[in-house]
Amino acid sequence: MAVKLQGFEFWKTTLRGARYVVAPMVDQSELAWRLLSRRHGAELCYTPMLHAQVFVRDANYRKDNLYGEVCPEDRPLITQFCANDPEVFVQACLLAQDYCDAIDLNLGCPQMIAKRGHYGVFLQDEWELLEKMVKLANEKISVPITCKIRVFNKMEETVQYAQMLEKAGCQLLTVHGRTKDQKGPATGIASWGHITAVRNAVNIPVFANGNIQHLSDVEQCMEETGVQGVMSAEGNLHNPALFEGLSPPVWEMAEEYLEVVSQYPPCTLSYVRAHLFKLWHHTLQIHKDLREELAKVKNLQGLTEVSRQLRLRCQEEITNGGEEAGQVVGLPFPHWICQPYVRPVPKDPVANSNGTEVKAVRHKRALSLEDSDGASDALSKNKQKKKARNPHKNFCPEQKPKYIKCEQCGNPKGNQCVFNLCRGCCKKKAYKEVADCPSHGLKFKTKAEKQKSEREEEGKSRGLQEEGGLLNGTPSTPTDPHRGQTVA
Numbered sequence: 001m002a003v004k005l006q007g008f009e010f011w012k013t014t015l016r017g018a019r020y021v022v023a024p025m026v027d028q029s030e031l032a033w034r035l036l037s038r039r040h041g042a043e044l045c046y047t048p049m050l051h052a053q054v055f056v057r058d059a060n061y062r063k064d065n066l067y068g069e070v071c072p073e074d075r076p077l078i079t080q081f082c083a084n085d086p087e088v089f090v091q092a093c094l095l096a097q098d099y100c101d102a103i104d105l106n107l108g109c110p111q112m113i114a115k116r117g118h119y120g121v122f123l124q125d126e127w128e129l130l131e132k133m134v135k136l137a138n139e140k141i142s143v144p145i146t147c148k149i150r151v152f153n154k155m156e157e158t159v160q161y162a163q164m165l166e167k168a169g170c171q172l173l174t175v176h177g178r179t180k181d182q183k184g185p186a187t188g189i190a191s192w193g194h195i196t197a198v199r200n201a202v203n204i205p206v207f208a209n210g211n212i213q214h215l216s217d218v219e220q221c222m223e224e225t226g227v228q229g230v231m232s233a234e235g236n237l238h239n240p241a242l243f244e245g246l247s248p249p250v251w252e253m254a255e256e257y258l259e260v261v262s263q264y265p266p267c268t269l270s271y272v273r274a275h276l277f278k279l280w281h282h283t284l285q286i287h288k289d290l291r292e293e294l295a296k297v298k299n300l301q302g303l304t305e306v307s308r309q310l311r312l313r314c315q316e317e318i319t320n321g322g323e324e325a326g327q328v329v330g331l332p333f334p335h336w337i338c339q340p341y342v343r344p345v346p347k348d349p350v351a352n353s354n355g356t357e358v359k360a361v362r363h364k365r366a367l368s369l370e371d372s373d374g375a376s377d378a379l380s381k382n383k384q385k386k387k388a389r390n391p392h393k394n395f396c397p398e399q400k401p402k403y404i405k406c407e408q409c410g411n412p413k414g415n416q417c418v419f420n421l422c423r424g425c426c427k428k429k430a431y432k433e434v435a436d437c438p439s440h441g442l443k444f445k446t447k448a449e450k451q452k453s454e455r456e457e458e459g460k461s462r463g464l465q466e467e468g469g470l471l472n473g474t475p476s477t478p479t480d481p482h483r484g485q486t487v488a
Contacts, residue, residue, distance in 0.1 A: 002142075006171050010144050011205040011228060014101050015076045015172075018044035020218065020243040021207055023233035024080040024104065024148070025049075031069040032260045032267050033275060034077075036253070037236060041243030044076050044229070049106050051117075052083035052092035066099050071264065078146060080104040082119040086133045093141040102172070104146045105133065110180045121150045121180040127161070131168040138169025148174040148209070151194040162198045173198065174207040174231055187343055196225045207231050213340035215245035237278040239338035247338050251311035254279050258304050272303055280310055282328065282335040287313055414439045 005013055022029060022037045024046035034045040047066065054061050066079060079100040083089035093103045107130065109120030123130055137145045147170045151158040162173055175198050177190030190210025199206045208221050209231040218230045235242050240253050254276060261267045276294060277284065284291040287310060294306045314336040317325045326334025333339050379387065379395065386393055403412035406422035413422050416439035419429050423440045430437050436445045 004142060004144060006144065007204045010102070010171050014144075015044055017228075018076065019222070019229040020044070021174075021229050021231040022046065022236050023209065023231045024078075024106070025233055025237070027268070027271050028237060028274060030267060030271050031071060031074060032257065032264055033240075033271075034074055035071070035260050035264065036257050037240050037243075038073065039256070040241040040246070042236075043243075044078070045074065046104060047077065047079045047100070049080050049082050049109065050092075050096075052081040052089050053085070055081065055092045055095065056088055062095060066096055069264075070099060076101040078102045078104050080106050080148070082106040082109060082114065082117070083133065084117075084119050084123060084129070086129075086136045089133050090137050090140050093137050093143075093145075097141050097143045100143065102144045102146050103137065103141060104148055104174075105130075105137070106148055108148045108150045108174075108176050110150065110183045124150070124152070124161070124180060127164055131164060134165055134168035134170055138171075144171035145169055146172040146174070148176065150176045150178055150180055151191060151198075153179055155194055155197050158194050159197050159201045162202050166202045166204050170204065172205045172207070173202060174209055175199075176209040178210055185343070192221060192225050195227060199226050205229070209233070212242075213342075215242060218243070235340055237275070238281065238340050241338060247333060249314070250279050250283065250336050250338055251307065251314065253338055254307045254311075258300070258307065261300065269298075269300065269303070272300065276303060276307055278341075279338070280307070281341055282331060282339070283310055283314060286328070286335060 011017065020041055020043045022034060022042045022045040026048050029046060029048050034042075037045060047069075050061075050065055055065070077100045079096045079102075081089060081092050081096075081103065083092065083105065089105070096103060106120050107123060111120070114120030115122050134145055134147065147165050149161065149165070152161065158175075162175070165173060175195045177192055177195050178188065182188050182190075192208065192211070195206070195208045195210075205228040206225075207229040208225050208227040212218055212221065212230055212232040213235045217235075218232075221227065221230050232242055239247060240257070241248050257275060257279075258272070261272055273294065280294075284294070290306055290310055290313075293309075294303065297303055297306060314326070317336075326336055328335045330342075331339065383395055387395075404420075405411065406413040406425055407420055408425045409422060411422040411424070413420050414426060414437075417423075417426050418435070418437050418439065419426050421429060426437050426440050427442060429435070430440075430442045430444050434444050434448050436443050
């Protein structure tokens with residue numbers, strides 16, 4: 001068995017001293033995009049975040065997200081998992097270790113789905129659990145374990161957090177210089193100061209993440225923080241040539257990406273569509289009819305055609321517009337050039353009539369306003385469509401039916417299930433006990449009784465045949481009861 005490299009030796013040898021890193025991005029850092037990014041300067045890529053529990057139990061999930069994407073050009077590669085159970089995490093690592101160069105534990109996802117699933121940055125305060133997960137994985141798997149974290153508000157706490165993970169066995173740390181609350185409209189600026197403090201406090205390689213929109217940002221970040229590499233997510237999505245220091249026309253990147261997709265099928269159509277929306281983002285603000293068309297087409301050929309139409313329109317603008325062609329207020333380059341998307345800064349609080357501040361931050365729509373005047377404005381577009389199809393549909397959470405939970409797993413139970421379970425648990429129990437559940441359409445008992453009855457009928461028929469043979473003076477021939485074949 002090969003010796004498992006650690007720390008800086010792992011970074012220099014296995015990861016080839018990678019400095020330019022493409023971040024793990026859900027449904028976005030798939031094989032085709034990784035290969036495109038590598039062609040344009042990326043030296044290390046991560047898979048999209050994979051769910052450890054699903055990876056362990058679902059062979060198709062493993063095939064679709066890792067096993068089916070094996071490509072010699074796609075190395076070095078780090079597979080990222082989200083997990084909250086040490087044993088499950090290790091099982092997932094063991095299944096993935098032969099297909100990558102390291103396993104990364106996601107401790108940075110701040111989205112609501114991570115909060116509901118209890119993973120990502122929402123494990124940030126459970127140091128004992130994280131220490132156990134990293135330590136166990138480091139002991140059991142054949143490739144190094146790495147972690148991606150977000151910072152705490154307090155720099156000292158962030159440093160202690162990083163040191164704890166290093167002590168547990170983490171061999172490389174990626175630090176996103178934002179807190180778990182810095183997301184969406186409140187994303188703000190990442191703190192390179194926190195990243196610098198971590199880099200100075202640990203003895204393993206550190207990657208920085210945050211505030212990377214151009215190659216000059218990469219160079220400045222490495223100089224200010226002293227990190228070994230810099231990771232880009234959104235910057236890479238809007239300009240795959242970021243690490244080359246280039247800003248090519250969007251259609252060049254779009255066409256090359258579509259070419260890679262066709263060379264390495266299958267690629268989920270929604271991933272391709274999302275990438276084209278990111279690449280053509282600024283142009284689609286102008287050509288809104290093609291934006292709608294891009295959202296509607298149902299196959300790769302349709303997406304390719306929309307991208308072609310966008311290219312033709314941009315080239316027509318160039319031909320007819322001269323030097324001023326494509327200039328848009330707020331953009332440093334014409335809209336058809338790959339360039340970063342800068343999130344709008346949240347508006348400052350304003351004072352109301354009472355003199356108190358009212359935050360001008362966009363909150364989630366109140367579902368309880370559905371029945372009031374202006375109800376359509378209080379609902380998302382998706383809910384408005386559902387409302388149009390069913391005018392009586394109610395989205396108020398207080399008025400939704402309350403479901404009784406399954407006694408075993410907590411999912412909603414079947415209303416008339418004989419075992420008071422959900423369908424999955426009911427199926428297992430009914431199979432084990434050879435029972436029926438009309439509510440879930442399970443007929444194990446009925447089928448068993450039918451098979452028994454058929455065997456009895458077959459036995460009676462065979463007996464009558466044997467008796468008939470004896471009466472006719474023909475001796476019966478012994479048979480194999482299991483196969484129904486004549487015994488010699």
